[in-house]
Amino acid sequence: MPTRTPVLDDRAIGRALARMASELVERCGGTEDVVLVGIQRRGVELAARIRGLIEQSSGARLGFGKLDITLYRDDLQAIGPRPVIGETSLPDLDGKTVVIVDDVLFTGRTVRAALDECADFGRPRRVLLCVLVDRGGRELPIQADIVGGSVTAGPRDRVDVLVSELDGRDAVELVRAD
Amino acid sequence: MTRSAVLGKDLTGLEPLDADQLRLILDTAEPFKEVSERPIKKVPALRGKTIVNLFFEASTRTRISFEFAEKRLSADTVNVAASGSSVSKGETLVDTARNLEAMRIDMVVIRHGASGAAQFLGDRIRSNVVNAGDGKHEHPTQGLLDLLTLRDRFGKLAGLKVAICGDVLHSRVARSNIWGLTKLGAEVGVCGPPTLLPRDVRELGVTVLPRIEDAIAWADALNILRLQLERMQAGFIPSLREYNRVFGVSRERLARAPKDLLIMHPGPMNRGVEIDSDVADGEHSVILPQVTNGVAVRMAVLYLLAGGSPDWHHPGGDHA
Amino acid sequence: MSRPILLTGGRVLDPSRGVDQVADVYLDGGKVASVGQGIAGADGALRLDVRGKVVAPGLIDLHTHLREPGQEELETVASGAMAAAAGGFSAVCAMPNTDPVTDNQAAVGFIVSQAQRAGKARVYPIGAISVGQKGQQLAEFGELVGAGAVAVSDDGKPVMSSHLMRTALEYAQVFGIPVADHCEDLTLAQGGAMHEGIVSTRLGLKGIPSAAEEIMVARDIILAELTGGHVHLCHMSTRGSVELIRRAKDRGVRVTAEACPHHFTLTHHACEAYDTNAKMNPPLREEADREAVRQALRDGTIDVIATDHAPHHYDAKEREFDDAPNGIIGLETALGLAITELVCGGLLTLPELIARMSTLPARIFNLPGGTLAPGAPADVVVLDPEAQWEVHPDAFFSKSRNTPFAGRRLTGRADLTIVRGQVVFDRQA
Numbered sequence: 036m037p038t039r040t041p042v043l044d045d046r047a048i049g050r051a052l053a054r055m056a057s058e059l060v061e062r063c064g065g066t067e068d069v070v071l072v073g074i075q076r077r078g079v080e081l082a083a084r085i086r087g088l089i090e091q092s093s094g095a096r097l098g099f100g101k102l103d104i105t106l107y108r109d110d111l112q113a114i115g116p117r118p119v120i121g122e123t124s125l126p127d128l129d130g131k132t133v134v135i136v137d138d139v140l141f142t143g144r145t146v147r148a149a150l151d152e153c154a155d156f157g158r159p160r161r162v163l164l165c166v167l168v169d170r171g172g173r174e175l176p177i178q179a180d181i182v183g184g185s186v187t188a189g190p191r192d193r194v195d196v197l198v199s200e201l202d203g204r205d206a207v208e209l210v211r212a213d
Numbered sequence: 214m215t216r217s218a219v220l221g222k223d224l225t226g227l228e229p230l231d232a233d234q235l236r237l238i239l240d241t242a243e244p245f246k247e248v249s250e251r252p253i254k255k256v257p258a259l260r261g262k263t264i265v266n267l268f269f270e271a272s273t274r275t276r277i278s279f280e281f282a283e284k285r286l287s288a289d290t291v292n293v294a295a296s297g298s299s300v301s302k303g304e305t306l307v308d309t310a311r312n313l314e315a316m317r318i319d320m321v322v323i324r325h326g327a328s329g330a331a332q333f334l335g336d337r338i339r340s341n342v343v344n345a346g347d348g349k350h351e352h353p354t355q356g357l358l359d360l361l362t363l364r365d366r367f368g369k370l371a372g373l374k375v376a377i378c379g380d381v382l383h384s385r386v387a388r389s390n391i392w393g394l395t396k397l398g399a400e401v402g403v404c405g406p407p408t409l410l411p412r413d414v415r416e417l418g419v420t421v422l423p424r425i426e427d428a429i430a431w432a433d434a435l436n437i438l439r440l441q442l443e444r445m446q447a448g449f450i451p452s453l454r455e456y457n458r459v460f461g462v463s464r465e466r467l468a469r470a471p472k473d474l475l476i477m478h479p480g481p482m483n484r485g486v487e488i489d490s491d492v493a494d495g496e497h498s499v500i501l502p503q504v505t506n507g508v509a510v511r512m513a514v515l516y517l518l519a520g521g522s523p524d525w526h527h528p529g530g531d532h533a
Numbered sequence: 534m535s536r537p538i539l540l541t542g543g544r545v546l547d548p549s550r551g552v553d554q555v556a557d558v559y560l561d562g563g564k565v566a567s568v569g570q571g572i573a574g575a576d577g578a579l580r581l582d583v584r585g586k587v588v589a590p591g592l593i594d595l596h597t598h599l600r601e602p603g604q605e606e607l608e609t610v611a612s613g614a615m616a617a618a619a620g621g622f623s624a625v626c627a628m629p630n631t632d633p634v635t636d637n638q639a640a641v642g643f644i645v646s647q648a649q650r651a652g653k654a655r656v657y658p659i660g661a662i663s664v665g666q667k668g669q670q671l672a673e674f675g676e677l678v679g680a681g682a683v684a685v686s687d688d689g690k691p692v693m694s695s696h697l698m699r700t701a702l703e704y705a706q707v708f709g710i711p712v713a714d715h716c717e718d719l720t721l722a723q724g725g726a727m728h729e730g731i732v733s734t735r736l737g738l739k740g741i742p743s744a745a746e747e748i749m750v751a752r753d754i755i756l757a758e759l760t761g762g763h764v765h766l767c768h769m770s771t772r773g774s775v776e777l778i779r780r781a782k783d784r785g786v787r788v789t790a791e792a793c794p795h796h797f798t799l800t801h802h803a804c805e806a807y808d809t810n811a812k813m814n815p816p817l818r819e820e821a822d823r824e825a826v827r828q829a830l831r832d833g834t835i836d837v838i839a840t841d842h843a844p845h846h847y848d849a850k851e852r853e854f855d856d857a858p859n860g861i862i863g864l865e866t867a868l869g870l871a872i873t874e875l876v877c878g879g880l881l882t883l884p885e886l887i888a889r890m891s892t893l894p895a896r897i898f899n900l901p902g903g904t905l906a907p908g909a910p911a912d913v914v915v916l917d918p919e920a921q922w923e924v925h926p927d928a929f930f931s932k933s934r935n936t937p938f939a940g941r942r943l944t945g946r947a948d949l950t951i952v953r954g955q956v957v958f959d960r961q962a
Contacts, residue, residue: 103244106256106286106516120244155253228735307851327853328737329807348855350737385737411734412742 038211042168042186042194045205051183052081055165056088058181062163063132070098070128070159074137074149075105075121080198081167082136100125102135107148128157134181138196140166143177168207170194220517223335223342226351227392235397239361241513242506248285249508259286259519262319266292267309268345269325274480275345275355278504279322282511288320306333314338320518323347328385341518349383355479356389357510360397362503363434366475371398376428377419378462379438379487380409382449386479390436391417404428405438405460408449425460429467434475437462440487453486463489473497480504535955537561539574543583543915547590548888549904558588560911563954568905579956583915586948589887590903591623591654591912592868593894595713595791596688596767596839598860599625599656601647602640603632608844608932610644611651613864616842616931618958620864621947623912624655624902625842629666630689636661636672641680653957654950655912657683657900662701662712668693671700678708683898686713688767691749693719698753702762711789711898713765716749716774717741717815726855728801728816736807738854741816743771750774754781757788765897766790768841770815772825779834789897790829791839794870795861795937797826803937809850809857810937813843830889831880837894838886840867844933865929866938872918872945883918911954918945 043051063069066089073082079101086097103121135149146164153159165181170188184207188194191212199205219237220230227235248256264283268276276292283290295309306325310333313321320341323331328348335342346352364370375394381387381403394401395418403414404422415421422428428435440456450456467474476488476498484490493500538560545556545568557572558565574580599613608616610627617625627644629635635644641658648656660677664670666687674685685705692698692714701712722745727733729740750766754777757764769775769790781788795813800820803811811817829835843860850857871890875881881889891914895903902912924941926934950958 106244106248106258108258119240122244123247151257155255156251305848305852325853327855329854332807333853348737349739388735388737412729412740413731413734416731417734 037213040209040211041206042209043184043207048167048183048205048207051167052084053088055181055183056085056092059085059134059163059165060089060093062180063134066093066095066097068131068160070100070126070131070133072100072102072125072133072135072149072153074135074145075101075103076201077196077198078137080200081138085136085165098126098131102149102152104145104148104152107152109144109148123152125153125156128153128159130158130160132161132163133159134163134165136165138167139194140164140169140179140182141172141194143173143175146177147175167196168194219520220514222518223331223344224353224514224518225332225335225342225344227353227356227389227396228351230396232396235357235360235393238357238510238513238517239364241517242357242361242509245509245512245516246506248512249505255285255287257287258516259283259288262288262519263317264288264290264320264322264515265313265318266290267295267313267321267323268293269295269323269330270346272324272346274504275324278507279345279511281508282515285508286512286515288515306330307337310334310337314340320515343514343518346385348385349388350385351389351392352385353389354507354511354514355386356393357514358503358507359390359436359477359479360393361506361510362477362499363399363475365502365506366499367433370394373399374402374431374433375399375436376402376404376422376432376434377436377438378404378425378428379460380440380444381405381414381438382409382411383441383444384438387438391419395419402428402431406450406456409444425462425466426469429462429470429474432474433472434477435462436477436479437488439479439481440483442483457486461487461489462492464491464495467492475499477503537566537575537578538911538951538954538956539572539578539580540583540588540913540915541580543586543588545588545905546884546887547905548884548892549590550906552905553884558905558913560913560951560954563911565905565907565909565911567907581915581949583949585917587883587916587918588905589914589916590891590905590909591914591950591952592621592890593900593902594622594625594840594842594864594867595765595837595894595898597625597627597842597864598630598844599627599644600844601631602643606932607846610647610656611653612930612932613842614648614651614653614656615958616862616864616929617654618950618952619930619947620866621868621914621916621950622654622864623914623950623952624657624900625864626657626659626683626898628659628686628688629661634661634666635659636664636666638673638676638680641677641682645681652955654952657681657898659684659686659688659713661685662687662692663697666690668697671697671704674704674708674710678710682710683900684711684713684765686715686767688713688715691715691717691719695752695756699756699760702756702760702764706760706762709899711763711765713767714749714753715767716746716753718745718748721745721748725816726812727804728818730801730819732801732804736804736854738804741814743773743818743822746771746815747773747777750777754778754786754788757781758784758786761787763787763789768793768796768815768839769826769829769835770796770818770822772822775825775829775834778829782834789837790835791837792826792830792835793839793841794863794867794874797823797830798870798874799823799937804854807854808937809852809854810861810935812854812857812859813841813861814859827875827878827880830875836889836897838867838871838889839894840864842931844931845935847934850935861936862929862931862933863936865931866924866936866943868916869922869924869943869946870938873943876918877944911951913951914947915949916945916947920944920946922946
């Protein structure tokens, strides 16, 4: 039987997002020309929340986009087509500081796909990666610039990020294979 | 062999598909519409896949539409235009199939003058086969793009009344439309000279509308089929002029409709025969949006067929 | 002459004399010597214990295509005659649409001599109605009959000209032979690949309406009535045809008719998935047609079962439905299908079936055989009406394999076929 253990609860997630938001502004040297790009699906919700926090504190407006990387995956054969592909809508990325936001960083393949996809939409000045949870297990030389928290998970374990917009509650849970 | 978890190995027609599969293709086509609007109209989803477009019948529109769909998915494509029938070419379809197989291709898009040719090929090779029109049987991607266009305009297909007008007897477009529409809950009428309606067509679950005026009074949308000019020589209709007078869709006839009708045509049109120019170019015509949607549904079909075993039941973020 | 044969203890069915009893059958000198209880037989006789089996006059097929001369790679007179024997047939009639057409004395003689050389089932040539089967000039019926033809037909094609059909029916009376017609109005059937109905509509194949057959059936009946000639209607497939024949027979018109196993077994649904082995002419029709044909065989409106055995190379069938040739082979499945569908199906008794496959065919084409009366030719089949078997085309004696019945489970088959007092097929051998 797989076991499910909490990693972050809703309050911890709230604190992590607040910290990530301020770190993001610091790393970007402000809010000018910053575009947050959430990866479908939960990355989009997290990006929206971070944007809300930054806009609340700074009063500035941030660029925002959504990215579905399904068509850029390198494993169509292995996992089959996703029956429903999410929306991709990006503002102009040329010369912008693009912050890719996702829920979990694992192998790095999603981020690789997201970088490829962004490159097809424009030429950002700089790209940063912001994730709520880094679970280790990288297969590509990719690291996050901004991390909400870390968890050590085996290759067959799962890290589930739940967001209230989609799942009814906020939580990060580790699901151990056995 | 790749056997798509959702569509099976081949797309030979809409008759074998169920409503969920049809909806899935239409839903999958939505994001592909957006891909065609991107600055770089290309995604790497089918990178490394080899697709042969095997066209035994001349077709500019369908072949170009498939080719765009393939290229926008980054597949490698080869066009084989086998003019004339396989028989006149001296090679049988089964030999053609074996040759393709030996070249280790991933997919074949086939257009052929013989009904059943796509299934024939699909039954004999491991590659995925997509029917781009086989004789008088089916033209499933045309049916799908018509469904998508109707859904775009009306928001739903259930309960919609669609009249398919003209040479239903010889039309693969009509058959694919009938299957797709009826499976998704639309009501289908067919209208044309009785000489050009197939035997027992009512058993497909459609209403026969004897006159074009009946179709116009009944329908929410008209799908006007191309009248092949050789039907006159074969004795199905007396003349194109008379056909236009009795069955042509004209602005005057549409003006008597109780509501505005959506006008569709699979092309290429015979202006002044089955459809008058002011209708084809009028404000209710979606003939060009049909063409745009054609690329999107073909991308969706190729993408869905290319996928391997089903394993997508992860919560979000699992594959990060 | 060969050794006498004594078949002991079988159920003897001879519809020609209303015989259905367990008895011995003694064959000697190429003839039926006696049928009765406790026959001793000569010392050197071949004694075969056939208890539990049925002994009947050899089956006779009025409609086969043996492809020789012209397409010997598909079938020859010899391979066809062997396939016939394996199917329980002691005689078959060969249609004249060979290459060249069997429209002259020499061509008829060639088939007769090939059949004699093969020494299996008897082969009776059918001569062409018109020279070259072109539908224009009457063939020399007198010469054809003189050389051994038993009927005339342009089968494969209809006789489109009503005038030609009329003259054929008139002239054939001189020789006492029937005119067998393939009923198809080509102007309605042109380009058709299957029955016109819901399946052709779904598959997008051009259909052949039932009317294409029925119009010609009606015409042929009218012409038979006009001329007093004997018209034999080949491979009847529609309920409309059955009704026309029934009414004609009621009026006393000289019309006989045949039906094929595929038409009383299958419907147009067999063409789904574009199975070219189910492509034939006349095409497989609807359930109501199939049922009408079965009932017509039951009540005698249709007199006989014929195979329309039509061999084709597998390559020719391995293609687009529109381009594949018409036809299925039938000699080695006819009896099994007939027993399974009609006898097990409760439509015919076994003696009635033997009448439709042996006694009546002999009578209609005025052939020897079809009876076990003493003095009749020693053409006999021993069949096992209970045998369960599966159709394996690879095991056929026919050179061709084009059948939609591969893998089908059937009941009943021939175990032994005797022609002219000689065993030409023995399943045990």
